[in-house]
Amino acid sequence: MKQQIKARIVTSVITLFLITALAVMVKYILLDNFRQMEEQQALQNIEQASSAMANELDSLGKEASDRARENNASAFMQNPTPDFIARNLPDNTFSFHKISMIMFVSPSGKTVYSAEVLPDKGETRPIAEETAAVLARKALQLKSAGSGNGVVLLAEGPILFASRPIVDAAGEKPAHGFLLLGRRIDAELLAGISLITQLPVTVQPLNTGEIPPDFQKVLREHQIDKKPHVMATDSKQIAGYSMLRDISGSPALIMKVTADSKLYAQGLTAARYFMLWFSLAALVAALIINILFDKLLLTRQKGEESEEKYRSVVNQATEGIVIIDANDKRILESNDAFQKLVGCQPDEFSGKQITDLFFDSDTPSIDHTILHLLKGKRDLKLRRTDGSQVDVEISASFIAHHGNDAVCFMVHDMTERKRFEERLVYEATHDTLTNLPNRNLLNDHLDRALAFVKRHQQNLALLLLDLDNFKIVNDTLGHSAGDRLLEEVAARLLQCVRKYDIVARLGGDEFVILMSGIRDNNHVISIADKVVAIFSQPFQIMEHEMFITVSVGIAIAPENGDKAEILLMNADTAMYHVKGSGKNGYEFFNEDMNARISERLEQETKLRRALERDEFCLHYQPKIDLASGTIVGMEALIRWIPEKGRIIPPLDFIPLLEETGLIVPVGEWVIREACRQNREWHLAGIENLVVSTNMSARQFYQANLPEVIAQILRETSLEPRYLKIELTESIVMQDIDVAVGILKRLKEMGLSLSIDDFGTGYSSLAYLKRFPVDELKIDKSFVNGLETDANDSTIVNTIISMAHSMQLKVVAEGVETAGQLELLRERRCEEVQGFYFSKPLTARLFEEKMRSIINMPLEPLAVE
Numbered sequence: 001m002k003q004q005i006k007a008r009i010v011t012s013v014i015t016l017f018l019i020t021a022l023a024v025m026v027k028y029i030l031l032d033n034f035r036q037m038e039e040q041q042a043l044q045n046i047e048q049a050s051s052a053m054a055n056e057l058d059s060l061g062k063e064a065s066d067r068a069r070e071n072n073a074s075a076f077m078q079n080p081t082p083d084f085i086a087r088n089l090p091d092n093t094f095s096f097h098k099i100s101m102i103m104f105v106s107p108s109g110k111t112v113y114s115a116e117v118l119p120d121k122g123e124t125r126p127i128a129e130e131t132a133a134v135l136a137r138k139a140l141q142l143k144s145a146g147s148g149n150g151v152v153l154l155a156e157g158p159i160l161f162a163s164r165p166i167v168d169a170a171g172e173k174p175a176h177g178f179l180l181l182g183r184r185i186d187a188e189l190l191a192g193i194s195l196i197t198q199l200p201v202t203v204q205p206l207n208t209g210e211i212p213p214d215f216q217k218v219l220r221e222h223q224i225d226k227k228p229h230v231m232a233t234d235s236k237q238i239a240g241y242s243m244l245r246d247i248s249g250s251p252a253l254i255m256k257v258t259a260d261s262k263l264y265a266q267g268l269t270a271a272r273y274f275m276l277w278f279s280l281a282a283l284v285a286a287l288i289i290n291i292l293f294d295k296l297l298l299t300r301q302k303g304e305e306s307e308e309k310y311r312s313v314v315n316q317a318t319e320g321i322v323i324i325d326a327n328d329k330r331i332l333e334s335n336d337a338f339q340k341l342v343g344c345q346p347d348e349f350s351g352k353q354i355t356d357l358f359f360d361s362d363t364p365s366i367d368h369t370i371l372h373l374l375k376g377k378r379d380l381k382l383r384r385t386d387g388s389q390v391d392v393e394i395s396a397s398f399i400a401h402h403g404n405d406a407v408c409f410m411v412h413d414m415t416e417r418k419r420f421e422e423r424l425v426y427e428a429t430h431d432t433l434t435n436l437p438n439r440n441l442l443n444d445h446l447d448r449a450l451a452f453v454k455r456h457q458q459n460l461a462l463l464l465l466d467l468d469n470f471k472i473v474n475d476t477l478g479h480s481a482g483d484r485l486l487e488e489v490a491a492r493l494l495q496c497v498r499k500y501d502i503v504a505r506l507g508g509d510e511f512v513i514l515m516s517g518i519r520d521n522n523h524v525i526s527i528a529d530k531v532v533a534i535f536s537q538p539f540q541i542m543e544h545e546m547f548i549t550v551s552v553g554i555a556i557a558p559e560n561g562d563k564a565e566i567l568l569m570n571a572d573t574a575m576y577h578v579k580g581s582g583k584n585g586y587e588f589f590n591e592d593m594n595a596r597i598s599e600r601l602e603q604e605t606k607l608r609r610a611l612e613r614d615e616f617c618l619h620y621q622p623k624i625d626l627a628s629g630t631i632v633g634m635e636a637l638i639r640w641i642p643e644k645g646r647i648i649p650p651l652d653f654i655p656l657l658e659e660t661g662l663i664v665p666v667g668e669w670v671i672r673e674a675c676r677q678n679r680e681w682h683l684a685g686i687e688n689l690v691v692s693t694n695m696s697a698r699q700f701y702q703a704n705l706p707e708v709i710a711q712i713l714r715e716t717s718l719e720p721r722y723l724k725i726e727l728t729e730s731i732v733m734q735d736i737d738v739a740v741g742i743l744k745r746l747k748e749m750g751l752s753l754s755i756d757d758f759g760t761g762y763s764s765l766a767y768l769k770r771f772p773v774d775e776l777k778i779d780k781s782f783v784n785g786l787e788t789d790a791n792d793s794t795i796v797n798t799i800i801s802m803a804h805s806m807q808l809k810v811v812a813e814g815v816e817t818a819g820q821l822e823l824l825r826e827r828r829c830e831e832v833q834g835f836y837f838s839k840p841l842t843a844r845l846f847e848e849k850m851r852s853i854i855n856m857p858l859e860p861l862a863v864e
Contacts, residue, residue, distance in 0.1 A: 012286060014286075034263055034264045034266075034267035034268075035264050037263060038238055038261060038263045038264050039230045039238065041259070041263070042230045042238050042239065042240040042257070042259055043228060043230050043240055045197050045199055045240050045257045045259060046228045046230070046240025046241060046242045046255065046256075046257045047228060047240075047242070048196065048197050049193050049196070049197050049199075049201050049240075049242070049255055049257045050228070050242045050244075050255065052192075052193045052196045052197070053160075053193060053244065053255065056098075056160060056183070056189065056192075056193075057149050057150070057160050057162070058149070059098075060099070060149065060160050060161075060162045060181055060182075060183055061149040061162040061164075063097055063099070063162070063181060064162040064163065064164040064179055064180075064181045065164050067088075067164075067179055067181075068164035068165060068166045068167065068178075068179040069164075069167060069168070070088075071168050072084060072087075072088065073088075073104075073166050073179065074166050074167060074168045074176045076104065076112075077104060077106070077112060077166050077176035077177040078176055080104075080112050080113065085113065089102070089115070091124075094117040094124065095117075095122070096805070098183060099117075099181055099182070099183055100116060100117055100159060100182050100183045100184040101114070101115065101116035101117070101127055101135075101159070101180075101181070101182040101183075102114070102115055102116075102179075102180070102181055102182075103115075103127060103132060103135060103136070103178075103179070103180040104166070104177060104178075104179060104180075105135075105136045105139060105177055105178045105179075105180060106177045107174070107175060107176070107177055107178075109136045109137065109139075109140050110136075111127075111132045111136060112177065114126050114127040114132050115127065116182075119184065119186060130155075131154055131155070131156070134152070134154065135152065135161070135180050135182065136178075136180070138152055138161065138163070138247055138248070139163040139178045139180055140178075141248065142163060142247065147163060147164050147165055148162070148163055148247055149161070149162045149163075149247070150245060150246050150247030150248070150249075150252075151185070151244050151245065151246045151247065151252040151253060152182070152246055152247055152252075153205055153206070153207040153246060153252050153253070157184060157185065157186070157205070158184075158185045158203065158205050158252065158253050159182040159183060159184050159185060160182065160183045160184075160185060160189075161180070161181070161182050161247055162180070162181045162182075163178055163179070163180050163181075163247075164178065164179050165177075165178055165179075166178060166179050185203055185253070190202065190203065197257055199257050199258060199259050200257070200258050201255065201256070201257050202255070202256045202258075203244075203253050203254065203255050203256070204253060204254045204256065205252070205253045206219070206251055206252060206253055206254070207252075214231065214233060214239070214241075214256075215241070215254050215256070217231070218231075218241040218243075218254055219243075219251070219254065222243050222251065226243070228240060228241060228242040228243075229241045229242075232261060233258065236260060236261055237258055237259065237260055237261055238258075238259055238260075238261045239256050239257060239258045239259070240256070240257045240259075241254055241255070241256050242254070242255045295347075318337060319337060319410050319411060319412055320334075320335065320337045320338030320341045320392075320409075320410070320411035320412070320413070321333075321334065321335040321337070321338055321408065321409070321410060321411070322334040322335075322338050322354070322408075322409045322411065323399070323401055323406050323407070323408050323409075324354045324406060324407050324409070325401075325404065325405075325406060326398065326404075326405035326406050326407050327405065328353075329353050329354050329355065330352070330353060330354075331352050331353070331354060331357075332401055332406060333401070334346065338411055341382065341384075341390065341392070341411065341413055342357065342382065342384055342385060343384045343385045343386055344385040348385070354409075356383070357382060357383055370396055370407060373394055373395055373396035373409070377393050377394065377395045378393070378394055378395075379391065379392070379393055379394075379414065380392055380393075380394055382411070390413065390414075390415055391413075391414040391415060391417075391418045392411050392412060392413060392414055393411075393412040393414050394409055394410065394411055394412075395409070395410045396408065396409050396410075397410075428440060429441035429444075431504075431505040431507075433483055433486055433487060433505075434486060434487055434490035434505050435490075436490055436503055436504050436505045436511075437502060437503075437504040437505075438504065438505060438506075438507075439504070439506050439507065441504065442502070442504040442506070442512055442514070443564055445502050445504075445514060446462070446514060446564040446567070446568075447564055449514065449516050449557075450557055450558075450562055450563070450564065450567075452516070453516070453557055453558060453562075454558065454562065458516070458517055458518075459517075459518050459519070459556055459557065459558070459559070460514065460515060460516045460517070460518065460556070460557045461513075461514075461515040461518050461521075461524045461554060461555070461556050461557075462512060462513075462514055462515075462554070462555045462556075462557070462567050462568065462571050463512065463513040463514075463515070463524075463527070463528060463531070463552055463553070463554050463571065463586070464506075464510065464511075464512055464552065464553045464554075464555075464568065464571035464572055464574070464575045465493075465510065465511040465512070465513070465531065465550050465551070465552050465575070466509060466510050466550070466551050466552075466575055466579070467485075467489065467509040467548055467549075467550055468548065468549040468550060468551055468579070468583040468584060469548065469549075469658075469697050469698060469734070470482065470485075470508075470509040470548065471661070471698065472697060472698055472701040472734065472735075473485055473541075473546065473548070473735075475701060475702065475703060476701045476703065476735065476738050477541070477542065477544060477735070477738070480542070481541050481542050481544065484541045484542060485539055485541050485546075485548070486505075486509065488539055488541065489511070489539075490503070490505065490511070492534045492535075493511060493513065493531065493534075495534070496513075496527060496530040496531050496534060497513055497515070497527060498515070500516070501513060501514060501515050501516070501527075502514040512568075512571075513527065513531070515527065518556075521556070521588070524554060524556075528552055528554060528586040531550065531552060531586070532549075532550060532552065532584065532585060532586060535548060535549050535550050535584075543737075544735055544736075544737050544738065545735070545736055545737070546734055546735040546736075547730070547733050547734050548734065549583055549584035550584070551575050551576075551578040551579045551583050551584065551585065551586075552575060552578065552585070552586035552587075553570075553571040553572060553573065553574030553575025553576070553577070553578060553586070553587060553589065554571060554574055554586060554587065554588045554589065555567045555568075555570040555571035555574065555588075555589045556588070556589075560589045570589040571589060573589060573593050574587045574588060574589040574593060575587075576600070576659075577593050579655065579659050580600060580655055580656065580659070581655075582655065583655075600656065603653065603656060604656055604660060606642055607640075607653060607656060607657065607660070607662060608660075608662065610640060610642065611662075611665060611666060611669060613643065615640060615641055615642055615643065616638055616639070616640055616641075616666065616669065616670075617638075617639050617641060617842070618636045618637065618638060618639070618670065618673055618674060618677070618843065619636075619637045619639055619840035619841060619842055620634040620635065620636055620637070620677075620691075620840060620841055620842075620843065620846045621634060621635045621637060621833055621838060621839065621840040621841070622634050622833060622837060622838050622841075622846070622849070623635065623690075623692070623811065623831050623832070623833045624831065624832055624833065624837055625830065625831055626821075626824070626825050626829060626830060626831065626832060627830070631689070631850065631853075632688070632689070632690065632831065633689050633690035633691060633692060633724070633831075634689060634691055634692070634846065635691075635692040635693075635694075635726070635833065635840075636670060636673075636674040636677075636691055636692065636693050637650065637694075637840050638650055638654075638666070638670055640653050654696075657696075658696050658697075658698060661698065663696045663698050663699055664698060664699050664702060667695060667696060667699040668699070668708060668712070670693055671693050671708075671709060671712055671723075672712045672715070672716065674691045674693050674723075675691070675712055675713060675716040675718040675723060676716045676718075677691070677843055678691040678718055678722055678723075679716045679717055679718040681847065681850070682718075682722070684847075686847065686850045686851070688722075689722065690721070690722050690723070690724050690752065691722065691723060691724065692724040692725075692726050692754065693723070693724070693725060693726065694726045694727075694756065695725055695726065695727055695731070696731070697730075697731045697734060700727060700731055700732075700739075700742065701734070701735070701738065701739075701742070705742060705746075706742070706745040706746060706749060709723075709725075709746070709749070709751070710749060713749075719750070720749050720750030720751050721750050721751075721752065723751050723752070724751065724752035724753070724754055724774075725746060725751055725752070725753055725754070726754045726755075726756040726777065727753070727754070727755060727756060728755070728756050728757050729755060729757065729758065732755070732771060736770070739771070740770055740771060740772075743771055743772050743773070744772055747772040752774045752775070753771075753772065753773040753774055753775075754773060754774065754775045754776070754777050754811070755768070755771070755773050755775070755776050755777060756777045757777065757779040758776040758777055758778060758779060758799060759778060759779050759782055759795055759799055768806070769806065773808065774808065774809060775803075775808055775809035775810065775811055775830075775831075776799060776803045776808055776809075776810055776811070777810075777811045777812075777813055778796060778799055778800075778810065778811070778812045778813065778829075779813070779814075780813045780814020780834070781814075782795050782796050782799075783796070783812050783813065783814045783815060783820055783824075783834070784814060784816075786819075786820050786823050786824070787817065787819045787820060787823065793823070796812075796823075796824075796827065797827060800827050800828065800829055804828070809830045809831070810829045810830055810831070811829075811830065811831040811832070811833070812824050812829050812831070812832045812833075812834075813832075813833050813834060814833075814834045814835075815832045815833065815834030815835075815836045815837070816834050816835050816836045817836060818836070820834075820836070821836060
């Protein structure tokens with residue numbers, strides 16, 4: 001009795017202590033953590049807003065640097081003319097570059113030219129003399145020779161300010177003056193930053209007479225701690241503050257980002273409910289513990305001597321042991337290991353039959369099973385008290401238990417071994433990278449699905465997917481990036497299909513979608529459309545944004561085969577037909593494809609020997625400068641003339657070169673031959689011609705491309721300025737960061753760079769301005785409709801205007817009529833090429849043409 005009273009007192013004290021400790025923990029740890037998390041989020045918000053403001057200031061500084069280093073800017077400072085303003089500062093300058101004001105200031109601080117756009121009106125006017133004087137003084141006070149960025153507080157409001165010395169393009173000094181750019185910190189700018197943070201953003205200039213109390217507090221704290229500050233503005237909101245300095249380094253204004261204080265309020269509510277339920281649970285637990293303790297004391301008092309004997313003999317065993325009566329099969333004893341395995345207490349076995357644990361109703365009699373167990377071990381299922389089952393290995397033997405016949409079972413837990421076996425089976429049937437079914441499991445699913453189709457006269461579809469140009473990812477970014485891309489592809493494919501469709505990976509960059517129970521091809525088409533569509537979105541892989549497409553071949557069973565290997569083969573045939581037709585799409589298999597595949601294999605065999613047999617040649621199409629009417633260059637175009645065969649056009653063999661990888665050595669041959677021929681013409685007196693060559697994605701992204709081109713230029717002795725590389729938008733957009741790096745290296749070598757077929761791809765200004773290219777080449781599809789289609793005319797106008805604003809040259813290809821030529825000349829297009837002047841010529845005919853003319857007349861040329 002004394003032990004029971006003592007146990008109850010101890011249990012009550014422990015329960016009270018736990019409740020008190022939990023209350024303290026919730027108050028001083030949990031809720032404080034919620035507040036800290038909220039403050040950390042507010043700090044991240046203000047840092048994000050500050051970063052956005054800094055980006056705007058950097059962008060303004062870069063614009064100032066670009067404009068200040070232009071030769072015509074330095075010429076303007078030496079001889080100011082209205083022509084410079086009209087040509088370089090058109091009406092859309094302020095809106096396009098997000099500039100509020102611009103000034104040209106002489107080295108002495110005199111304003112040469114100034115203009116500002118009026119807020120909310122869009123009208124421009126000269127900057128007020130007082131404001132101009134302030135800005136000029138700020139520029140002259142800068143320590144870095146008039147170069148710097150920062151905030152300037154003006155009477156009409158704060159602005160972002162950038163100043164740069166005006167020098168020539170080579171950076172020669174002294175400066176001819178200073179270029180000052182400003183952008184108002186107004187509602188439009190703050191709205192853009194609010195869009196990034198998804199929270200309200202305000203600023204408080206420090207040159208105003210009355211400053212709100214919270215900003216005053218931040219200003220005082222900033223004198224001690226220069227970091228951003230966070231404070232609760234009231235019980236429902238929390239705000240982050242950051243100091244922005246003016247161009248001289250002094251505090252100028254304070255930026256504020258306000259957010260609702262939801263997290264702390266939710267945490268407080270959750271903590272209250274948690275305390276309530278925990279207190280109730282603790283009281284119930286204390287009550288249960290007291291009850292169990294009473295029963296335990298009673299059991300120990302009745303059978304202490306018997307339990308001592310049991311513990312010394314049975315409980316030391318690590319294997320589960322259970323003893324049953326040999327006659328009625330009731331459980332008599334069990335050790336701790338067995339109780340843990342079953343998941344119950346010893347008293348819960350009282351009166352239970354062994355069949356309640358080991359055997360289902362359809363199992364043979366217990367006597368029959370015991371006879372088998374007496375002969376050796378056997379695997380059975382053990383039922384736990386929670387209804388679950390565990391795999392065990394059992395052996396049995398007869399023993400005497402308190403003078404009565406009994407059977408002792410030795411029970412070994414097989415869970416780990418079974419789990420290991422299941423893991424082996426899983427790894428044998430699933431792809432370790434994507435966790436999708438592998439080829440083995442796919443074949444099993446496909447065999448069973450085909451059998452079901454045959455029995456129930458239904459259809460199934462098998463879609464075989466192959467990623468286009470996947471090898472480029474591995475070659476440029478490494479296999480780790482390739483693996484991450486495959487994982488992302490697998491995740492996207494699972495989002496396209498029905499829950500009972502199967503997505504599997506065959507290996508490499510090949511995937512399969514197995515669709516059962518289809519009634520017609522329309523549903524297959526919808527899934528195929530989804531698959532192609534998900535690849536239109538970029539993949540973010542290891543800090544690289546890349547675009548990749550997919551080719552899909554579709555085979556229908558039983559129409560295209562009733563065997564797994566035949567269905568896969570036909571889907572593969574359809575997939576290769578997609579690749580041969582330009583990739584990035586899908587096609588259903590038909591019997592005609594087999595003949596085309598045979599032709600393709602034959603053509604591939606011939607292509608592999610074409611280079612060594614010298615079956616390739618180059619034709620050259622002239623490029624004409626519209627200002628002078630002269631031929632200034634030519635585009636080298638590959639042709640294939642098999643032995644005793646007709647000329648094969650590029651569209652019929654270049655896709656196969658890309659697919660087989662032969663495009664790399666053939667592309668290198670094209671560059672070498674074009675450089676050799678151009679150098680030969682230079683030596684023969686046909687000088688200053690620039691030869692252009694096209695480049696495929698696989699060739700562009702090879703690791704040593706700059707070195708290969710440099711070696712070719714050394715071998716042919718051609719100056720780099722006479723070689724131009726043309727790339728399509730889709731090529732450079734596959735991996736923007738890698739592409740920018742390659743283009744910069746080529747540009748540093750002295751090569752000219754051109755974006756080919758511009759307007760047919762992404763045409764993103766955000767990316768285009770990152771590429772160090774020299775010209776844009778308008779696709780001939782827009783030139784064709786220049787005279788008849790208003791949309792094409794508008795597109796051509798836009799491309800030319802945009803290119804000129806970015807200091808890029810424009811080339812129009814596919815010019816076939818005098819009307820097209822005249823319209824392009826009116827729009828100040830620099831160069832043209834097309835059948836109106838000449839079709840592509842052999843090297844001999846091109847040379848004859850060059851020797852027969854001095855100036856290219858802007859009219860059709862007779863071509864042999």
